Amino acid sequence: MASFYNPTLDLPVYLLAQVLPARGVSFVLSFVQGLNILPLFGLAFALLAPLAAGARLRTLAALLLAVVGFCGAGQLGLLGATFYDNVISLFVLGAAWLVVARADTVWQGRLVAAYSVVGLAGLLVGSAVGLKQPTLPFAVGACFAFLFIAGGLWRRLFLSFFFGIGVIAGMALFSGHWMWHLWTYYQNPLFPYFNDVFRSPWGVPEAYRDDKFIPHGLVASLLFPFTWVMDPKKVGEIIFRDLRVPLAYVVLLATPIIMLALRGRKVPALVDRRAALYVIVGSAITYLVWLKLFAIYRYLIPLEMLAPIVMLAAVALWPLPVKARGGIMLALLVLVSVTGKPGTWARVPFADRFVEVKAPTLPDPDHTIILQTGYAPTSFLITGFPKQIPFLRLHSYFIHPDHGDIKLNQVMRERIAQHQGDFYWLVAHWEVWTAKDILPRYGLAADMDHCQLVTSNLDEPMMLCRVVRQDTSAQPS
Known part of the structure; x- marks a missing residue:
């Protein structure tokens, strides 16, 4: 949001x-x-x-x-x-x-x-x-x-x-x-x-x-x-x-x-x-x-x-x-x-740069889409990937497949259906449950045997997993 x-x-x-x-x-x-x-x-x-x-x-x-x-x-x-x-x-x-x-x-x-x-x-x-x-x-x-x-x-x-x-x-x-x-x-x-x-x-x-x-x-x-x-x-x-x-x-x-x-x-x-x-x-x-x-x-x-x-x-x-x-x-x-007792917003030690992200090298970034699900903030990790890669947030506090045919869901569904290249899934390790709850709604499945870590100076390592198609006719309900 x-x-x-x-x-x-x-x-x-x-x-x-x-x-x-x-x-x-x-x-x-x-x-x-x-x-x-x-x-x-x-x-x-x-x-x-x-x-x-x-x-x-x-x-x-x-x-x-x-x-x-x-x-x-x-x-x-x-x-x-x-x-x-x-x-x-x-x-x-x-x-x-x-x-x-x-x-x-x-x-x-x-x-x-x-x-x-x-x-x-x-x-x-x-x-x-x-x-x-x-x-x-x-x-x-x-x-x-x-x-x-x-x-x-x-x-x-x-x-x-x-x-x-x-x-x-x-x-x-x-x-x-x-x-x-x-x-x-x-x-x-x-x-x-x-x-x-x-x-x-x-x-x-x-x-x-x-x-x-x-x-x-x-x-x-x-x-x-x-x-x-x-x-x-x-x-x-x-x-x-x-x-x-x-x-x-x-x-x-x-x-x-x-x-x-x-x-x-x-x-x-x-x-x-x-x-x-x-x-x-x-x-x-x-x-x-x-x-x-x-x-x-x-x-x-x-x-x-x-x-x-x-x-x-x-x-x-x-x-x-x-x-x-x-x-x-x-x-x-x-x-x-x-x-008074000040609170803390999960402060972390200083790195060299304000935001540092290390992402795996992808084989074909020109023909890759990365999907995001869950509630954890992961968009800051986008800075670690090649600029030409589009990211689609399928699920968050703001959006859900259950929202039906709102235009955001329509646009993402069309992008996924028309895409001819690779899919990857960026997610926090404590939110892998969305692999079963969200990805199938778009005819997709996570290949949990092919996951790598995306690390940063701001949060725990996140997971980047390959995604394959299950049923291209599936649509969010």
Whole structure:
């Protein structure tokens, strides 16, 4: 399914991998991901504007918030990895920084200037959505938060409107070309997603959503942040521990209760109230949209990084003495720092090249087709084979012979029927069961006595076996 994702984020890494050793590629990628600390610092510094008289305290507090935000378990687990959730975060955090830094302009300045600021912020978030669609909850949260912050009704509506225009422009800028490609070839600009709406003949009429992590029911949804603390696999594939988002969740729930109970107290401002409310409301809406669309923790990484600032924004509004608010915030930062446990995405030792594949020499690559089945990622191994060899994925999370006469199955069936040369089968050794379940559906059989290994620096050796025809009239049902 990932073959249909917008490849724009992958292109720089691919190009770097052609010219740099593996350590060099990882260094550049990690450096870019490390830049997140800049918008985190800028956002915290801007939010603490009322502390302008204490410049040193303001700087130290902003730096502490940035470092604690950057060192979340999810973010650290992704350093150097190519999921890019901590790359698109640069756009999301940059947009929040821009709005908070220009808070006076946004909520009190000339309309043209205000709409320009939020339009640019929307462009940043829209760019993130264009590069990676699961960033959508952040666009929704940042856009609709304007509706709940102080200001006249029409000003709030137009702030939200122009932010939305910026989002659309950003999406068009970074994914317009790819959406046009998908529409031209597959009649679905988001293929395969939302195919229940677009009805592309290339796939089944389903949404293709991964909704297995989404909690069901009000109680499960309310307790979800605590559920994944107890069992991280409720929100992903790896074991990790991080309290940033769960604690921010608790702080936000407690904030209206505390403010109502202590209403009327006059205390010095520690943050810009409008900016703080924008961060709080935007984060809350983002979380709720994420909860109902994905509930996959990786997609929440920008909010994990933002969580210490969200807690600051909320605690700073509590009508408590300055020292009490400072002490509570410091305790929260210490707690999330000492309890974190980064996960690992099956890291491997560095090889000379970013991806190294050793494949057997095939006797007739000009007249060879290689078939793939199973759920293990094997497409990266294609780089080890001659470029003229086509690969057909007969079975995966995305496609199956049981899908019948969708166009992808039709095209592959025709290619197999018309092919006059050799067939090989590339598969993980733990998925050889697909030899009996999938290959016969195409009139093929694996010759398990003629298998060789395809090795790489990224995974266990995979099997490459000869394939012979059984019955050329067989078709997927």
